[in-house]
Amino acid sequence: MSTKEKEPANLSRRDFLKISGIAASVPLVVSPTATEAQGQQAGIVGPGAVPITLTVNGKSFSADLEPRVTLLDALREHFDITGPKRVCDRGECGACTVLIDDRPVYSCTTLAIEAQERQIITAEHLGGAQPHAVQSAYVNNDAQQCGLCTPGFTVATKAFLDKHAHGADAEIAHGLAGNLCRCGTYRGIHGVIAQMSGREPKGNAGTTTIAERLATSAEGGA
Amino acid sequence: MNNFEYASPTSVEQAVALLSSTWGESEILAGGTDLLGRMKDYVSTPKRLINIKKLPGLHAISKENGGLRIGALVTLDRIPESSDIRKNYAALAECVAEAASPQIRNMATIGGNLCQRPRCWYFRNGMGLMPKNSEGKSLVAEGDNRYHAILGNDGPAYFVTPSTIAPMLLALNARVRLIGPGGPREIALENFFRVPHSEDEREHNLQANEILTDILVPAAGSGMRAANYEVRQKAAFDWPLVTAAAVLHMSGNTVQNARVVMGAVAPVPWLSSEAAEAVTGKAIDEETAAAAGRAAVSKARALSENGYKIQIAAVAVKRALLAASGQPVPNVFAQGGAA
Amino acid sequence: MPEQNQYSWPPSADRSYIGSRMGRVDGLAKASGHAKYTYDYNPKGLLYGAFVRCPHAHARITSIDTSAAESMRGVKAVEIVQKPGSEIHWAGDEVVAIAAIDEPTVRDAVRAVKVEYQELPHLVLDAKEPPRDIPPDTSPLGVDDLEGMFSNQVPSNQIIKEIKERGISFKPEEVPLDRIPPEIANAIKSAQQKPSEKKKVPSWYKPAAAETQGDPAGAFQGADTVVSEGVYGLPVIVHCCLESHGAVSEWTDSEHLLVHASTQFVSGIPGQMAEGLGIPAANIRAVQQNIGGGFGSKFAPDRWGIYSAKLSKKAGGAPVKMMLSRAEELEVAGCRPSAYARVRVAAKKDGTLTAWDSFGWGTGGPGGGGSPPIPYLIRDRVPNYRTQWTAVVNNIGPARAWRAPNHPQACLITMAALDDLAHKLGMDPLKFFEKNAELTGSRASIYRDEFPIADQLMGWSKRWHPRGDSTKGPIKRGLGMSMHTWGGRGHQSECDLTIQPDGSVTIKMGTQDLGTGTRTAIMAIAADTLGLTPPQITLLYGDTAYPMSGGSGGSTTIGGVSSTTRRAAVDARDALFGKVAPALGATPEQLEAAKGQIRVKGNASKGLSWKDACAKMGAVPINAHGKNLGGRDPLMNSGVGGVQMADVSVDTETGIVRVNKMVAVQDCGLVVSLETAESQCYGALIMGISYALYEEKVMDSTTGRMLNPNMEFYRLAGIGDLGELVVHMMVNKYDSRGVIGLGEPPVVSPGAAISNAVANAIGVRVPFLPLTPPRVLAALEESRKGTAA
Structure with missing residues (x-):
């Protein structure tokens, strides 16, 4: 196969520079005054603190923050909103999950400065003033132990159910894969999905006898 | 950070x-799912971050020349929704x-997915992409290389390409558009990736002051x-x-043309002409697929642990070929019930 | 049957909450994100602490220069943790502590400190079989040796044995005898004092003397004897508590410290911090409302606790938060010791187990660590045995107790070896274990009760096949089982229960709830004893201002707090009966507290509502102090039995293992809180799947560093990685034994059950956990070679 590269014929380097109107790049390390002047032109802020305003749980929060402050740290350390937890701090575990414009994201891997002008919802406000039905279902199904992963999990679960009203097992495996629990509460979370989607939970929730358990078992047994 | x-x-x-025209001084921030973790681990220490999410025209999935144009800023969740x-x-x-995960797919962009840096644990722990011990020997070759390369591993690069999407796009013969101070250019995805030979080089052909703007996928064909x-x-x-990833162009049951690409086996997505040749002109069955699988690794070389x-x-490779031709493949995760 | 007295557990007919699925009382606070953890405590003026850590696995500090950090804007305090000259034994150990106005600043300051090291030789790997010709160390124990054993949680009986056999090279008064367990203190006092020997060339290996019984050599001979041999093992894993280790300390005045600690032992924090800070323990108040996981790794204040206080002092008393990052948590906050063993085991052809011979090794870090109780469950009762153990003294990191210390290791090695023997005998493992159940001693009857239940719930007898699934295709399915035990007698615990004249009830207890359901259990017992509902009772806890409770380790909390709560509630209730009896024209003995009333037993019409009854107290509240009776307390007990079975599928072409189903049948005496007890078991199965399939502290041999200090390559099972989980608690069956701990036992067996199931599926043993594709494929390859040859 051909590996020859083609350059769009109708756009030369000179044309491009003309279009862009910028003949040189904005230097990275120059005198402060020069940086300031060119920086303002290109909208450069930082590295010092800059005023940042976030809309969280329907309220406005403002602080002067360095651009490197993550949304999670802004919420927790500056606005004392501690429902989102910092566990891995690398977008691996989901304990920091919040909704931004109704979509679940990792707040540890989002800069606060990027999250301005968006609607941010944390576990504390998932159901507005009252706990969300998903959160009550977490209690009903004892889908928590130490509880550190739980707030993030409830946010992810609510978002999952918005997309999969009748979450099947395979959908749960993928759709809630972004959250990890160390105590091992996943079985209860399966119960949450089953309850919220109107299905009977499998396994032995609510049963005590061996016969009852066998009757609800998907595998083997009877 | x-x-x-x-x-x-x-x-x-x-x-x-x-x-900046020098790698490392500035970084492009799109989804941030790879970059911010690297910065927290001081693997990347840019002096400037350029958030490109407000750039116009890079957020759309559209038709182009009978094929597909995916803007680099399209987040992953939108691709299966199209x-x-x-x-x-x-x-x-x-x-x-x-x-x-769902959260990552909501954040990460397709352009960022192709530009993400390797997950090699030596690299991510700050020891470098081609780390060496005091005697100049590769830490990877001497150490725990269970996840490292089996192809294209002549060194000094032993890491594997991280993108799980690049092999499929490459098998689909996708091209990418880049733009830099010299203007835009367009290259085949397989030429976008390359094996670096020093710490100063990247594992792709992007220049430090270029931006990946579009992914172009050719028409699928019936x-x-x-x-x-x-x-x-x-x-x-x-x-x-x-x-x-396997892409077959079939005539009836016969493979006219095949592209087979492996991921996580080499420092680049590995296009296997051996696998493609093994099935071209044949029907796909367990035997031909298995032969193609063997051909795909015929030049592989194991490190100490991999x-x-x-x-x-x-x-x-065998299972991708079987699945592409519509045949069932074993799925260990489909066994048994869920909780 | 225990002696009946006024404190005895109420009969099941009189229990509304005890043994029920009453719902976790703190559930909604946690689910809605309102529950506060140590990490969430953000007092005004908070400073952030962080450590400079050693990048080398074994090194001596040669110089430290903190000047650049000290002059940085926002840096408030710098403390040297280990001075130049100190020897570092694992990568990531603390060298300098810094506090600054915010976290980015303190992380910048950490990077500004310059430390130089002289690197020393290190060893971070442990799976290689050690040489057998190293003689056991017989030199007298120094103070350092003793400290090493304590910090590595070597079992007391082993420490005592070493003290007796080796003698000591120090004077007993050189160690704080009042702060170590009395039996060890006694051993030290009566130990032979010898001059210290010049240290031999340090070795990576520390063999212990072999232990033998019967005729372990001869027992492997004989025409009627079937012998099985194998190597089994599991690597160092870590706790990965989701809330990392740490504390927030603040000086409320120059002599008083308030510490928010993430700890499994609130009451024990002051005593462990006082000496290092030079103030009386009485001047330290420790508090904790919620903890995000501990699993055995959070008993001590640790350097992060001590240095948060020291930095706070230096910074004028401002609160200092010192919590570990995820990488730090995985690198330095504790290792579960590894264990490997080469085992020979023999039985008669009828399946009667006759002999065990093992050479084991493993690492607990720089101290070497304790040895697992091999052979598990049957030690001392198998007629002929020899066990040898060599501790690998290496630089992988410090050992800490990990949920059921030493048991998962001993269980895997033993149950896998026995399962291999059953295979060699041509026996169904369930029948083999049933046949040899007597070797488990006093727990045999429990296992015998549990076997048929597990059998039914798994469908074992219908579905079990001999080794090697003969189904066509690459995916093979198999069953495996295991059994386990644990002690779990309640620890010392005290509480105050107060009934106010207006009817409000408060319990104050210094304990902690690790997420096991301790709060819920306390509420269930108090509510049932007082005839109230849980919302009518206020539980104040997690504070050294309240009566002490032991640490939540060894599954000792549920027994301890249950008996204590029951005793306080019974005493308070009986005192209330005394006040109310005249008004009801009855004697106190005729009264009962039920359904919100104090009434004549069984007569709802002859009673007063709780509120009206309490009004009879006058102005003086009733206070009852609860304190369990420890080892002679009939409300609690020790020793549980559990049986688990696993159903797995293995893709023999890729080596991927999938757990389809697990069954856990578990006894813990009287079940106080059924729902949270079941949750403990489900959680243990999931944690077990995780360590069976994924978990491993991966070390780089050259640099001595952990390669996977994160949650992408230190894999934990996700929600899609478990099949069907069935938990059956032995409810009501063993109530008469009283309350016994549960947190640990169900996590002992999963590794063994899953390993055995994989062997049953693919026809060959995968020797080591975790059961990863490289290991599974290597075992299959070995077996193919074996078959070909």
């Missing part, structure tokens, strides 16, 4: 001008839906069959040990 200047330009030209992609490139839709197969330990959200990857790469 070191502190940095932050800019959020609103035109591609502005963005390009803000980028009815056009689901209809004409179902294997791509499935492949993207398997990537990472005889096209495609599938992706990932071998991973966990049911979801787990870096695969090996992936294989010999098993040769076996599973062959299996991944």
Whole structure:
């Protein structure tokens, strides 16, 4: 196969520079005054603190923050909103999950400065003033132990159910894969999905006898 | 994380001008799912971050020349949601839906997915992409290389390409558009990736002040069959040990043309002409698929701890070919019930 | 049957909450994100602490220069943790502590400190079989040796044995005898004092003397004897508590410290911090409302606790938060010791187990660590045995107790070896274990009760096949089982229960709830004893201002707090009966507290509502102090039995293992809180799947560093990685034994059950956990070679 590269014929380097109107790049390390002047032109802020305003749980929060402050740290350390937890701090575990414009994201891997002008919802406000039905279902199904992963999990679960009203097992495996629990509460979370989607939970929730358990078992047994 | 200047330009030209021409001084922030972790670990210490999410024109999935144009800033969650992609490139839709987790897919962009840096644990622990011990020997070759390369591993690069989507796009013969101070250019995806030979080089052909703007996927064609197969330990959200993407152009049951690409086996997505040749002109069955799998790893070379990857790469290729031709493949995760 | 007295557990007919699925009382606070953890405590003026850590696995500090950090804007305090000259034994150990106005600043300051090291030789790997010709160390124990054993949680009986056999090279008064367990203190006092020997060339290996019984050599001979041999093992894993280790300390005045600690032992924090800070323990108040996981790794204040206080002092008393990052948590906050063993085991052809011979090794870090109780469950009762153990003294990191210390290791090695023997005998493992159940001693009857239940719930007898699934295709399915035990007698625990004249009830207890359901259990017992509902009772806890409770380790909390709560509630209730009896024209003995009333037994019409009854108290509240009776307390007990079975599928082409189903049948005496007890078991199965399939502290041999200090390559099972989980608690069956701990036992067996199931599926043993593709494929390859040859 051909590996020859083609350059769009109708756009030369000179044309491009003309279009862009910028003949040189904005230097990275120059005198402060020069940086300031060119920086303002290109909208450069930082590295010092800059005023940042976030809309969280329907309220406005403002602080002067360095651009490197993550949304999670802004919420927790500056606005004392501690429902989102910092566990891995690398977008691996989901304990920091919040909704931004109704979509679940990792707040540890989002800069606060990027999250301005968006609607941010944390576990504390998932159901507005009252706990969300998903959160009550977490209690009903004892889908928590130490509880550190739980707030993030409830946010992810609510978002999952918005997309999969009748979450099947395979959908749960993928759709809630972004959250990890160390105590091992996943079985209860399966119960949450089953309850919220109107299905009977499998396994032995609510049963005590061996016969009852066998009757609800998907595998083997009877 | 070191502190940095932050800019959020609103035109591609502005963005390009803000980028340094030297790697490491500035970084492009799109989804941030890879970059911010690297910065927290001081693996990347840019002095300036250029948020490109406000650039116009890079957020759309559209038709172009009978094929597909995916803007670099399209987040992963939108790709399987596109009815056009689901209809004409179902294997791509499935492949993207398997990537990472829902939260990552909501954040990460397709452009960022192709530009992400390797997950090599020596690299991520700050020892360098081609780390050496005091005697100049490779730490990877001497150390725990269970996830490292079995192909293209002549050194000094032993890491594997991280993207789980690149092999499928490469098998689909995708091209990418880049833009830099010299203007735009367009290259085949397989030439976008390369094996670096020093710490100063990157694992792709992007220049430090270039931005990847578009991914172009050729028309599917009626005889096209495609599938992706990932071998991973966990049911979801787990870096695969090996992936294989197969795109077949069929005439009846006969393969006219095939592209087979493996991921996580080499420093680049590995296009296997051996596997393609093994099935061209043949019908896909267990035997031909298995032969293609063996051919795909015929030039593989194990490091001290990763010999098993040769076996599973062959299996991944076999299963991708079987799946592409519509045949069932074993799925260990489908056994048994859920909790 | 225990003696009946006024404190005895109420009969099941009189229990509304005890043994029920009453719902976790703190559930909604946690689910809605309102529950506060140590990490969430953000007092005004908070400073952030962080450590400079050693990048080398074994090194000596040669110089430290903190000047650049000290002059940075926002840095408030710098403390040297280990001075130049100190020897570092694992990568990531603390060298300098810094506090600054915010976290980015303190992380910048950490990077500004310059430390130079002289690197020393290190060893971070442990799976290689050690040489057998190293003689056991017989030199007298020094103070350092003793400290090493304590910090590595070597079992008391082993420490005592070493003290007796080796003698000591120090004077007993050189160690704080009042702060170590009395039996060890006694051993030290009566130990032979010898001059210290010049240290031999340090070795990576520390063999212990072999232990033998019967005729372990001869027992492997004989025409009627079937012998099985194998190597088994599991690597160092870590706790990965989701809330990392740490504390927030603040000086409320120059002599008083308030510490928010993430700890499994609130009451024990002051005593462990006082000496290092030079103030009386009485001047330290420790508090904790919620803890995000501990699993055995959070008993001590640790350097992060001590240095948060020291930095706070230096910074004028401002609160200092010192919490570990995820990488730090995985690198330095504790290792579960590894264990490997080469085992020979023999039985008669009828399946009667006759002999065990093992050579084991493993690492607990720089101290070497304790040895697992091999052979598990049957030690001392198998007629002929020899066990040898060599501790690998290496630089992988410090050992800490990990949920059921030493048991998962001993269980895997033993149950896998026995399962291999059953295979060699051509026996169904369930029948083999049933046949040899007597070797488990006093727990045999429990296992015998549990076997048929597990059998039914798994469908074992219908579905079990001999080794090697003969189904066509690459995916093979198999069953495996295991059994386990644990002590779990309640620890010392005290509480105050107060009934106010207006009817409000408060319990104050210094304990902690690790997420096991301790709060819920306390509420269930108090509510049932007082005839109230849980919302009518206020539980104040997690504070050294309240009566002490032991640490939540060893599954000792549920027994301890249950008896204590029952005793306080019974005493308070009986005192209330005394006040109310005249008004009801009855004697106190005729009264009962039920359904919100104090009434004549069984007569609802002859009673007063709780509120009206309490009004009879006058102005003086009733206070009852609860304190369990420890080892002679009939309300609690020790020793549980559990049986688990696993159903797995293995993709023999890729080596991927999938757990389809697990069954856990578990006894813990009287079940106080059924729902949270079941949750403990489900959680243990999931944690077990995780360590069976994924978990491993991966070390780089050259640099001595952990390669996977993160949650992408230190894999934990996700929600898609478990099949069907069935938990059956032995409810009501063993109530008469009283309350016994549960947190640990169900996590002992999963590794063994899953390993055995994989062997049953693919026809060959995968020797080591975790059961990863490289290991599974290597075992299959070995077996193919074996078959070909």
